[in-house]
Amino acid sequence: MKAVIQRVTYAKVNVDNKDIAAIDHGIAALIGLEPFDTFENCKKLIDKMIKLRIFSDDKDHMNLSLCDIEGDLLLISQFTLAGSTKRGLRPSFDGAMRPDEASVLFAKLVEYAKEKYPKVQQGQFGADMKVSLLNDGPVTFILEA
Numbered sequence: 369m370k371a372v373i374q375r376v377t378y379a380k381v382n383v384d385n386k387d388i389a390a391i392d393h394g395i396a397a398l399i400g401l402e403p404f405d406t407f408e409n410c411k412k413l414i415d416k417m418i419k420l421r422i423f424s425d426d427k428d429h430m431n432l433s434l435c436d437i438e439g440d441l442l443l444i445s446q447f448t449l450a451g452s453t454k455r456g457l458r459p460s461f462d463g464a465m466r467p468d469e470a471s472v473l474f475a476k477l478v479e480y481a482k483e484k485y486p487k488v489q490q491g492q493f494g495a496d497m498k499v500s501l502l503n504d505g506p507v508t509f510i511l512e513a
Contacts, residue, residue: 369409370400370449371511375422379442379501381491389489394439395422396501400449401465401473405513410477413513417441418485422507430507435485443481444491444499445474467494 379396381389397417418441423432434441450464465473471493481488491497 369402369405369413369513371413371417371513372398372446372449373417373420373422373509373511374501375504375507376442377502377504379499381442381444381489382498382500383492383495388492389442391440391442391487391489393437393504394441394487395434396442396444396499398444398446398449399474399477400446401470402450402463403465405465405473407473407476407480409513410473411480413511414477414481414484416511416513418481420509420511422509438487440487440489441481441485442489442491443474443478444497445470445493 374396376396377393379391380387395417418434421431421433423430423437423439425431447461447464447470451459451461452463453459474493478488478490
């Protein structure tokens with residue numbers, strides 16, 4: 369499982385010219401699921417994401433977590449994170465979890481996140497999403513579970 373997380377001033381997801389999710393100050397997370405990922409991986413990833421100290425304190429040091437600042441969390445499924453570009457010029461997605469399995473696991477990941485943290489939004493699994501955001505910093509990390 370891979371996640372690209374970005375500290376954002378705002379982020380939103382649009383599907384079919386309609387905004388379906390929007391957050392203010394917080395984390396926008398792109399989640400790529402791979403064949404051997406489990407719900408246990410998902411829980412570890414969410415726990416780390418909401419406790420990771422990537423927000424600035426009053427001395428401008430990264431000492432605060434999403435929980436500390438009471439920020440928002442936007443979770444977006446993105447199978448392309450499991451893609452490989454090692455050979456050739458066309459990415460291979462053999463490393464991505466099958467969509468039917470990934471949709472179930474992603475739904476469980478979102479449900480768990482909402483149990484652990486009250487301010488969670490989500491994209492639409494499998495949709496052609498347009499994601500807009502303002503990266504704050506920029507601050508971007510890759511998490512793997």
